[in-house]
Amino acid sequence: MPSLDDQPAASDLHHAVLAWYDMHARDLPWRRPEASAWSVMVSEFMLQQTPVARVLPVHEAWLERWPTPADLAAEPTGEAVRAWGRLGYPRRALRLHAAAVAITEQHDGVVPDSYDDLIALPGVGDYTAAAIASFAYGRRHVVLDTNVRRVFARAVAGVEFPATAVTRAERDLATGLLPDEEATAATWAVAVMELGALVCTASSPRCGACPIADVCRWRLAGHPAYDGPPRKAQAWAGTDRQCRGRLMAVLRESEGPVHASALAAAWDDAVQRERCLVGLIDDALVVRVGPESYALP
DNA sequence: CATCCGTGGTG
DNA sequence: TCACCAAGGAT
Incomplete structure (x- = not known):
């Protein structure tokens, strides 16, 4: 019977998690x-900050259109941006x-x-x-x-959430828990x-369905509330990110170049719109193709 | 190391 | 309703 001071044994964690x-x-x-x-x-790129459910259809279409890296490499970058759709970023x-x-x-290749x-x-x-390898x-x-x-953080450190940035101790812990055998790891x-x-x-969290609930230090400690620094919510309304998203949506949904009036x-906000457009061009997400005409690269 | 970078689902 | 969040990376 584990006490709060015990670290879960690596072998117990391995068996329970792998069986689950x-x-x-x-x-x-x-x-x-x-x-x-x-x-x-492709899946790893798409899953960076985007949920699985929204990645699934885009990933399928992407692999059908570009089955190999060379197939994608042969296309203009704008085609990748268009096919990316609304996955974000x-x-x-x-x-x-x-x-x-x-x-x-x-x-x-x-x-x-x-x-x-x-x-x-x-x-x-x-x-x-690490994920691809x-x-x-x-x-x-x-x-x-x-x-x-x-x-x-929960099972071993006993806290609800990990630190903002990966710490040395955290990486050491994960390294120590990695099974020796390659395929098992x-x-x-x-x-x-x-x-x-x-x-x-x-x-x-669904602790009732968790295979390591019996050794989880956070659960054994009674689910203590998070006491770290407040995790700041990202502002959205009125931000440059929202503005850039609007501009990109217009360009994505147009077959050819769009006039500045369509972006307007x-x-x-004309000042913010111009700033974002310049930023998008600087990021190579947009190209200017005429005096007042823009397109995907 | 903090900030920026999209989008949409959800409790 | 709206804050939170979802398989990060670059600067």
């Missing part, structure tokens, strides 16, 4: 045995395209399997590099995303993430 995953894992396209590394990579589409170009030119090669690609940070190639890596961090990585996504959710109709 075997039973409850979602059947997602990028997890199927026939899924290519490119499919995994369209710079991710640009980075995915740039990554496809780099893979085509520097890796013979094959998605790299090493963390070092992956993290050198545009739009690939620590999480995405682990999920697509079965390599042993610490995959630290928001779900995994939350599960470990890869399954563990996706299993812990799935547990965080489906059971150990940010709000209203999408956002009233």
Whole structure:
């Protein structure tokens, strides 16, 4: 019978989480045995800050249209931005395209399997590099995303939410919990993430359905309330992000170039509209094709 | 290390 | 209703 001072034994966590995953894992396209590394990579880009439900249809259309990195690399960047649709953060589409170009030119069109090669690609940070290496190639890596961090914060550290930024102690903890055997480590990585996504959710966690509830330090401590710094909600109404989104929607939905008047109709504040347009052009999400005419690149 | 970068679902 | 949140990365 565990006391509050005990750390959950790694072996207990492994068995419980892996058994739970075997039973409850979602059947997602990028997890199927026939899924290519490119499919995994596309999913990871799309899933950066966007929920699975909204990624599914876009991912399917994307892989059908561009089955390999070279297929995407051969297209203008604007086609990637248009196909990205309303997933949000369209710079991710640009980075995915740039990554496809780099893979085509520097890796013979094959998605790299090493963390070092992956993290050198545009739009690939620590999480995405580890995720692709682990999920697509079965390599042993610490995959630290928001779900995994939350599960470990609760089950091991006994707090409701992890710190704002990844700490050294947190990474050491995750490293220590990573199973030794390579294939097991890869399954563990996706299993812990799935547990965080489906059971150990940010709000209203389903502890009654959790395979490690009996050793979870946060639950054993009586679910103490979060006492860290307030996590600031992102402002939205009236921000440049909203303005940029409106402008991009106009361009996306138009087959050809749009006149400045069409953009003006999408956002009233002329000063802010101009600032955002300049920013979009600077980001290479928009190109000016005439005196008062704009288009996707 | 804090801030910026989209969008839509939900309790 | 509206604050919160969803598989981050770049600067």
